[in-house]
Amino acid sequence: MNTTTITTTTTTTLYSLLPYITSFVFLLLCLEQILYLIKKRQAPGPLLVFPFLGNAISLVRDPTKFWDTHSSISARSGFSVNYIIGRFILYIRDTNLSHLVFSNVRPDAFMLVGHPFGKKLFGEHNMIYMFGQDHKDLRRRIAPNFTPRALSTYTALQQIIILRHLKQWVHLSSSNPDKPLTLRLLARDLNLETSQTVFVGPYLEEEARARFKEDYNLFNVGTMKLPIDLPGFAFRSARLAVDRLAHTLAECTAKSKSRISENQEPTCLIDFWMQEMLKELSAVKAAGEPAPAHTSDAEIGGYLFDFLFAAQDASTSSLLWAISLLDSHPEVLAKVREEVSRFWSPESDELISAEQIREMRYTQAVAREVIRYRAPATLVPHIAMRDFQLTDSYTIPKGTIVFPSVLDSSFQGFTEPDRFDPDRFGEQRQEDQLFKRNFLAFGAGAHQCVGQRYALNHLVLFIAMFSTLIDFKRHRTDGCDDIVYNPTICPKDGCSVFLSRRCTRYPNLSLE
Numbered sequence: 001m002n003t004t005t006i007t008t009t010t011t012t013t014l015y016s017l018l019p020y021i022t023s024f025v026f027l028l029l030c031l032e033q034i035l036y037l038i039k040k041r042q043a044p045g046p047l048l049v050f051p052f053l054g055n056a057i058s059l060v061r062d063p064t065k066f067w068d069t070h071s072s073i074s075a076r077s078g079f080s081v082n083y084i085i086g087r088f089i090l091y092i093r094d095t096n097l098s099h100l101v102f103s104n105v106r107p108d109a110f111m112l113v114g115h116p117f118g119k120k121l122f123g124e125h126n127m128i129y130m131f132g133q134d135h136k137d138l139r140r141r142i143a144p145n146f147t148p149r150a151l152s153t154y155t156a157l158q159q160i161i162i163l164r165h166l167k168q169w170v171h172l173s174s175s176n177p178d179k180p181l182t183l184r185l186l187a188r189d190l191n192l193e194t195s196q197t198v199f200v201g202p203y204l205e206e207e208a209r210a211r212f213k214e215d216y217n218l219f220n221v222g223t224m225k226l227p228i229d230l231p232g233f234a235f236r237s238a239r240l241a242v243d244r245l246a247h248t249l250a251e252c253t254a255k256s257k258s259r260i261s262e263n264q265e266p267t268c269l270i271d272f273w274m275q276e277m278l279k280e281l282s283a284v285k286a287a288g289e290p291a292p293a294h295t296s297d298a299e300i301g302g303y304l305f306d307f308l309f310a311a312q313d314a315s316t317s318s319l320l321w322a323i324s325l326l327d328s329h330p331e332v333l334a335k336v337r338e339e340v341s342r343f344w345s346p347e348s349d350e351l352i353s354a355e356q357i358r359e360m361r362y363t364q365a366v367a368r369e370v371i372r373y374r375a376p377a378t379l380v381p382h383i384a385m386r387d388f389q390l391t392d393s394y395t396i397p398k399g400t401i402v403f404p405s406v407l408d409s410s411f412q413g414f415t416e417p418d419r420f421d422p423d424r425f426g427e428q429r430q431e432d433q434l435f436k437r438n439f440l441a442f443g444a445g446a447h448q449c450v451g452q453r454y455a456l457n458h459l460v461l462f463i464a465m466f467s468t469l470i471d472f473k474r475h476r477t478d479g480c481d482d483i484v485y486n487p488t489i490c491p492k493d494g495c496s497v498f499l500s501r502r503c504t505r506y507p508n509l510s511l512e
């Protein structure tokens with residue numbers, strides 16, 4: 001036989017097999033449809049789903065529209081379903097149903113995943129995947145990072161960094177006064193520098209900081225892409241960047257351990273963490289027991305990465321919405337300026353103290369209202385570990401990705417929820433207490449955001465300094481304030497503004 005005959009024979013065989021292959025594929029597609037419909041049952045959601053990809057294309061193309069549609073079709077039953085890359089998903093609009101998820105994070109109900117492909121992206125050991133006692137122990141070890149004393153150490157660092165960036169923004173804007181300045185990436189840089197400095201500041205060399213920024217960027221791009229873990233794909237680059245970031249953070253941990261063991265004063269978050277942990281470790285050692293879990297440099301580096309991930313984009317989102325909302329509510333801006341001026345004058349060259357931040361009640365209410373009105377992490381993905389009965393008539397099938405919408409909850413309960421109205425959180429109305437159940441922007445239950453006080457402090461400081469030091473005007477265009485997903489939400493135009501200096505001179509802030 002020569003080659004031609006072999007090829008011909010193979011081709012003939014393939015041709016004769018073709019009907020079988022086609023029917024097999026067809027069968028698989030039908031099976032996929034049927035399985036989807038079995039899981040869907042009476043729940044609102046699309047009847048037919050595109051093979052394999054499901055509705056991934058419309059999700060990636062226009063997340064805002066995708067989730068908006070889910071919110072509206074969930075109006076009656078409180079939830080709805082869909083299908084994305086082989087995964088059945090469930091969207092929750094109703095606050096009480098969302099609470100059912102948040103309060104049932106345990107191995108036989110729900111697992112927080114943070115991101116639909118989170119495990120692939122940031123590894124198995126992220127604290128968000130933990131359950132029960134193990135998770136409680138870790139949360140206990142983290143608590144020293146957010147005591148009032150620790151927070152007040154951070155406020156000084158935050159203000160110095162905020163000031164530096166605000167000066168630079170004004171410089172950029174005024175050196176090109178006809179062109180609006182887009183703040184999204186600039187605000188992200190501000191936050192990245194803040195979290196790096198607050199978390200591990202003294203232990204990051206200049207070079208490490210630059211690489212850090214690059215890696216963080218790669219990571220962020222990967223969070224918005226399909227999870228294709230192959231060379232050349234954004235998802236793979238993101239995964240590798242996470243490894244490098246966690247490694248750098250582990251090195252910082254080792255340096256902090258050694259500095260704190262020499263009884264030096266804590267100056268950043270990892271120091272406060274190590275201060276308590278070293279006490280625990282030496283007690284354990286004295287008793288002749290092995291070192292407890294969550295205490296190695298590598299593990300802590302990993303948790304620090306979790307902090308960074310959690311801290312970064314949600315915070316950026318809140319700063320951008322604050323600017324946009326202050327611009328569209330001049331009466332609120334005027335009240336903020338008036339309040340801040342009672343406590344702080346830039347000419348004093350003094351830092352705003354932790355006590356003063358507490359006393360700026362109105363500015364606090366504004367920060368809280370920004371977070372309510374534009375909950376930065378709109379959806380908090382969980383995976384159903386088992387079948388879970390959600391309502392009398394619907395059971396969530398095992399393996400479903402469940403998305404409680406904390407954004408939807410913000411618009412339930414509260415009086416006139418569609419109004420941006422900081423006074424709702426004032427002494428008189430106290431809607432933060434009254435509608436506590438609906439304020440889900442920081443989650444609820446065992447995994448509720450550990451950084452929320454720090455995040456609110458940051459937003460209050462930013463609002464106070466931005467409104468006091470800067471005159472600003474939003475560059476308003478059609479739909480500029482529409483919500484877009486990055487994957488936390490931000491104004492569609494990235495928040496474009498014109499800025500100029502408002503104070504007679506900038507304060508000279510320093511740690512002394």
Ligand code: HEM
Binds near residue numbers: 127128308444446
């Ligand atoms: C405006 C800013 C922020 C928002 C809206 C936000 C929101 C959230 C939400 C919704 C969760 C999930 C909660 C749950 O499942 O119940 C969460 C968890 C978390 N957040 Fe935040 N966050 C913010 C800032 C921060 C900051 C600044 C940090 C760190 C300093 C931080 C650290 C964390 C950590 C470590 C978790 C996981 C906790 C756990 O699994 O036990 N967050 N955050």
Ligand SMILES: *[C@@H]1O[C@H](CO)[C@@H](O)[C@H](O)[C@H]1NC(C)=O
Binds near residue numbers: 096
């Ligand atoms: C939600 O749950 C709360 C507390 O359990 C209850 O008071 C309220 O009536 C429930 N709301 C709805 C709409 O079911």
Ligand SMILES: *[C@@H]1O[C@H](CO)[C@@H](O)[C@H](O)[C@H]1NC(C)=O
Binds near residue numbers: 508509510512
């Ligand atoms: C700012 O303050 C520092 C320390 O308080 C001082 O050394 C420096 O000269 C001051 N800078 C200006 C421009 O006043």
